[in-house]
Amino acid sequence: MTTALHKLRQRIYAQTLRDLKPLEGIKSFEVNEILYNRTRVIDDDLVVVSDDGTPTGQSYEEFVETIKTARPDCFEPSSEKTVTAGNPFVRGPAYNVTNQMRMMRSDPDTARRLEAEAQKKN
Known part of the structure; x- marks a missing residue:
């Protein structure tokens, strides 16, 4: 991936996350990496993908909840x-x-x- 394309993807991804705001309270770099590597912006939607890059059909919110359930230590309690x-x-x-x-x-x-x-x- 070219540097310009990578930067554009990061900017779109960051804006999409700001719009959704489900990630308040993450205290682990590892969780951010999982979310970054397992999501793609496709047709202005944030899509969860498998390790090979194919869409899973799982909603982003469901994916975040799955991670919260599996790794509660990576999230701060809700304020x-x-x-x-x-x-x-x-x-x-x-x-x-x-x-x-x-x-x-x-x-x-x-x-x-x-x-x-x-x-x-x-």
């Missing part, structure tokens, strides 16, 4: 914390700005509904 019970928008013991932001990112519809309920109560 996502679950939102505690109660409405984090209501002033009181459940009021929590961090949980408000987490909810806004993970479930914006519920966050808007809870925020509206809190405005009625406050």
